[in-house]
Amino acid sequence: xxxxxxxxxxxxxxxxxxxLFFQFCFAQPDFSQxxxxxxxxxxxxxxxxxxxxxxxxxxIHSKELGEFNAKTAAPIASCSKWLTAALVMIFVDEGKIKLxxxxxxxxxxxxxxxxxxxxxRQCLAHTTGIENDKGNLLKMMQxxxxxxxEEVVNAIAxxxxxxxxxxxxxxxxxxxxxAGRVMEVVSKKPFDxxxxxxxxxxxxxxxxxxxNENGFAPNPAGGARSSANDYINFLSMILNKGVFEGKQxxxxxxxxxMQKPQFTSLPVKFTPKIAEGWxxxxxxxxxxxxANGNSIVVSSPGLFGTWPYVDKCRNYAAIVLxxxxxxEQKKDIMMEFKAAVDEAVGQCAN
Numbered sequence: 221x222x223x224x225x226x227x228x229x230x231x232x233x234x235x236x237x238x239x240l241f242f243q244f245c246f247a248q249p250d251f252s253q254x255x256x257x258x259x260x261x262x263x264x265x266x267x268x269x270x271x272x273x274x275x276x277x278x279x280i281h282s283k284e285l286g287e288f289n290a291k292t293a294a295p296i297a298s299c300s301k302w303l304t305a306a307l308v309m310i311f312v313d314e315g316k317i318k319l320x321x322x323x324x325x326x327x328x329x330x331x332x333x334x335x336x337x338x339x340x341r342q343c344l345a346h347t348t349g350i351e352n353d354k355g356n357l358l359k360m361m362q363x364x365x366x367x368x369x370e371e372v373v374n375a376i377a378x379x380x381x382x383x384x385x386x387x388x389x390x391x392x393x394x395x396x397x398x399a400g401r402v403m404e405v406v407s408k409k410p411f412d413x414x415x416x417x418x419x420x421x422x423x424x425x426x427x428x429x430x431x432n433e434n435g436f437a438p439n440p441a442g443g444a445r446s447s448a449n450d451y452i453n454f455l456s457m458i459l460n461k462g463v464f465e466g467k468q469x470x471x472x473x474x475x476x477x478m479q480k481p482q483f484t485s486l487p488v489k490f491t492p493k494i495a496e497g498w499x500x501x502x503x504x505x506x507x508x509x510x511a512n513g514n515s516i517v518v519s520s521p522g523l524f525g526t527w528p529y530v531d532k533c534r535n536y537a538a539i540v541l542x543x544x545x546x547x548e549q550k551k552d553i554m555m556e557f558k559a560a561v562d563e564a565v566g567q568c569a570n
Contacts, residue, residue: 251281254560258283258540261553266525266544268292270448273561274456275536282448290449293427294543297522300430300444303454304396305344305503307403307415309474316406319344319477319502323398326405329377338385340402343395344502345482349385350376352392352490366437369411373401382489389500390489393441396503400440412438422469423457425450442523448541451528455537458518459530478502479515479532494521494551508533517558527554533568536561 251273258269268288273281282290311317319341324330330338338348366372376394400411407414412430420428428446430438453464462470481499491498499506501518507529508517519529525542538561540554
């Protein structure tokens with residue numbers, strides 16, 4: 221008896237193999253563990269929570285809880301510093317300023333108060349030596365009744381120094397606000413309008429603004445409002461070495477400089493508890509480093525609970541946007557969230 225092959229069965233078998241291969245190749249990461257973590261801690265996170273994960277040119281996952289969705293705009297506190305630093309680096313790319321320029325070159329009042337040595341780099345890295353608010357992050361976010369950034373920075377120039385510039389790290393609002401004022405002087409435009417034109421509009425961040433709703437001075441260090449949809453555009457640009465939708469917003473060199481740990485050997489006078497043990501770049505924390513001290517994960521968590529980060533090793537970016545004060549317990553949740561996302565996206569690419 222001869223064995224005959226059924227052509228129909230063979231075709232079915234080949235189709236099944238193909239479908240299995242297709243399913244394997246295009247299977248989506250499973251973020252159920254990360255979602256469950258946010259769901260479990262929704263009340264602690266402020267009820268309204270939205271998380272977005274970006275990888276391979278698109279948002280691959282979103283989770284929305286409570287009254288928040290990806291379009292909800294909320295205060296983002298210190299996440300603002302990352303945006304301000306990026307604006308400064310645009311001016312560096314354009315050759316209009318240098319990071320190691322003294323701020324007195326643009327704001328002469330710093331000469332008057334014997335602070336001519338403070339540089340733009342030191343402003344972005346929180347090493348100005350100018351007396352900061354005494355470790356109260358909420359106070360750092362509150363602005364006095366100044367009507368414009370010039371008044372804010374003139375008052376800063378008159379403050380006492382706690383140490384020489386470049387000799388200690390003291391996280392706060394002073395440095396970024398000085399840097400923001402330098403940009404105003406160079407461009408001859410107010411900060412909130414300037415950052416719209418140079419950064420936010422090119423990144424299609426339509427719901428993001430530094431305008432103070434009470435009519436007071438903008439706060440480059442912590443006064444922005446944004447949405448998860450908007451901020452993930454910024455993070456995608458950072459992840460893609462300055463490119464957004466095919467357009468170079470920042471040079472790859474500027475991105476690398478921002479992500480380089482600055483002044484790592486300096487004593488720390490003040491750092492938030494959520495960032496203890498981390499180094500600082502320009503406008504962003506170095507959340508994880510490799511054995512050679514190079515940044516792997518960079519982030520800029522805000523006082524009101526929003527936590528954006530970029531994982532260069534696993535080639536993805538994420539943001540968890542909330543509206544409740546950030547504390548040690550919420551840091552633990554964010555670390556668990558990242559671990560769950562890491563497991564879903566896989567091992568480091570390099």
